[in-house]
Amino acid sequence: MKNLQYYLKKAQKEKWAIGQFNFSDLSQLEGIIEAAKKLKSPIILGTSEGESRFLGLKQAVALKEAYQSEIGLPVFLNLDHGKSFEYLRKAIGIGYDMVHFDGSRLPLKDNIAETKEVVRCAKKAGVLTEGEVGVIGTDASKLYEGKFILKPEDLTNPKESEQYIKETGVDGLAVSIGNFHGVSIKGNPKLDTERLKQIRKLIKESFLVLHGGSGIKKQDIKKAIKLGIVKININTELRLAYTKTLKKALQINPKETTPYKYLPSAIRAVQKVVEEKILLFGSKNKI
Numbered sequence: 001m002k003n004l005q006y007y008l009k010k011a012q013k014e015k016w017a018i019g020q021f022n023f024s025d026l027s028q029l030e031g032i033i034e035a036a037k038k039l040k041s042p043i044i045l046g047t048s049e050g051e052s053r054f055l056g057l058k059q060a061v062a063l064k065e066a067y068q069s070e071i072g073l074p075v076f077l078n079l080d081h082g083k084s085f086e087y088l089r090k091a092i093g094i095g096y097d098m099v100h101f102d103g104s105r106l107p108l109k110d111n112i113a114e115t116k117e118v119v120r121c122a123k124k125a126g127v128l129t130e131g132e133v134g135v136i137g138t139d140a141s142k143l144y145e146g147k148f149i150l151k152p153e154d155l156t157n158p159k160e161s162e163q164y165i166k167e168t169g170v171d172g173l174a175v176s177i178g179n180f181h182g183v184s185i186k187g188n189p190k191l192d193t194e195r196l197k198q199i200r201k202l203i204k205e206s207f208l209v210l211h212g213g214s215g216i217k218k219q220d221i222k223k224a225i226k227l228g229i230v231k232i233n234i235n236t237e238l239r240l241a242y243t244k245t246l247k248k249a250l251q252i253n254p255k256e257t258t259p260y261k262y263l264p265s266a267i268r269a270v271q272k273v274v275e276e277k278i279l280l281f282g283s284k285n286k287i
Contacts, residue, residue: 001068004076004097004128005171007042007286008207011230016282019213020078021274022046022235024054026063027263028242031270033067033075039275041283042074044098046233048081052091061095073287078130080233088118092127100130100174108133108160115168123169130231131168133161134176136211155195162202172207172231175199177224191220193227200228207231213277214238221280232281237273245269 011018023029023045036043047060060077068075078098079091088099101118103111115131122129134156156175165173177192177199200208210229213221214236221232246266249256256262278284 001072001074004044004074007074007076008128008172008230010286011283012207012228014286015226016286017210017225017230017232018042018044018283019274019277019281020044020046020080020231020233021238021277022048022051022080022233023238024051027267028238028270029063029067031242031267032238032274033071034267035271035274035278036073036075037071038271039278039284040073040287041278041285042076042287043274043278043283044076044078044231046078046080046235048235049079049083049087052079057091057094057096065095082118085114085117085121089121092122092125096127098128098130098171100132100172101170102132102174104132104135104174104176108164112164112167115164115170119169128171130172130174130207130209131164131170132174132176133157133164136174136176155192156199158195158198158202161199165203165206170206172209173199173203174209174211177210191216191224193220193223196224196227196229209233212236214240218280225281232277234273234277237277238270241269241273242266 007018021032021043023032045064047055052060064075064077076097078100079088079096080100081102082088082099083102088101091099099118099122101115103114119129135154154176156177161173177195178190207230208228209231210224211233213232213234249262249265
């Protein structure tokens with residue numbers, strides 16, 4: 001089976017994007033896998049430090065490998081927003097396909113130095129790396145009532161991103177261009193596509209990543225892909241669909257105590273969101 005780098009390069013060349021879909025338990029994962037299977041799409045499974053500590057690093061790798069073997073499709077695993085070198089090193093050794101070091105709140109010099117250590121460790125194991133310049137704020141576990149105004153200094157500086165890529169050798173760069181984690185009910189985030197164009201001009205080979213993909217307008221997603229985004233992370237929309245549907249199922253039948261009877265509707269809700277994203281990102285039939 002072809003590796004993750006092959007699919008990222010393919011997406012970059014053909015102007016589509018691979019979705020990263022985060023999970024923290026088997027039922028969420030089932031919905032993600034069913035969508036990929038139905039639409040014959042490569043996918044990246046994501047676990048944040050919190051999600052992987054809950055589920056287990058070894059367990060996440062074992063689940064990925066089991067489903068990959070069962071469905072025969074390209075399924076990859078990324079450690080999302082890792083902040084500790086030791087934890088990232090552990091994920092690399094256990095069998096993650098990609099690790100994301102989030103040093104975005106560090107001074108650029110320190111971010112570069114720590115990213116270089118992660119890249120050095122990952123390359124020895126043939127694992128891809130993702131870094132971050134610019135702060136992608138807020139919390140992926142929340143539905144926000146307020147409207148966000150991002151600070152200009154939190155957005156990715158094109159020149160700094162160029163320096164970061166040159167000095168670290170990281171494979172992918174997560175950019176801050178108006179995107180944020182979580183979903184705001186007061187309005188969708190507006191992407192700074194001019195900033196993205198500037199970043200792409202300076203960084204021609206590295207993979208560009210869009211975090212906080214939940215809630216972004218479809219036309220903005222499509223434009224971002226045309227401008228070079230090849231990986232888009234989705235988490236909040238999956239959590240909202242799963243939780244809302246699960247609560248409804250338990251309200252309809254509050255006396256039900258059997259998980260395999262009340263979980264299927266939540267699994268289908270996750271599958272529906274993932275199918276919509278696969279179609280939007282253009283990764284259907286790209287295996």
